[in-house]
Amino acid sequence: KQALAGKDVTLICNYTGTVNNLQWYRQYPGSKPEHLIMFFETFPKSEPALRLTAAADK
Template identity: 50%
Template sequence: SLLLLTTTTVTVKYMSFSLGSSEELVTPFREVMMAVDGENATLSCNYSGSANYLCWYQQKSGSSPQLLIGEYSEKIEKLSTRHDKQSNEFHLEISSAALTDSAVYYCALQPQ
């Protein structure tokens, strides 16, 4: 999908998918997010069913999706995840967002 960028904003579009049966459903809070350059950005998804493992993939223009970070990954610069098991929410936090963070982000679930 086409991302419209300016020098002061980051456009982040994210989608989601499940790696299991149709009983588990992963839904992003918003399909498109605008983040101000240099500020923090949080992407969030909600899931139904039981999750064994959650992760985020990143797909930059012209490339295939790449695993970005999982909930049990070691700390990665600028990135962190937060899993709220009470509300079935999984969050990706990007600190100091930059134009290079513009991409399609996929929230992925591996069911139990």
């Protein structure tokens, strides 16, 4: 998904079954993926420097 710089974007990951953790990566064209955040289903996490919050909504 693409977004304009400085604008909010919501990314949704749908999955089935049980997972230990979820991880988000960002990849710019021509670059390697960059790890952004890892969180556990029962423990939301924030990365204020990235203005990023991750939480499970099952």
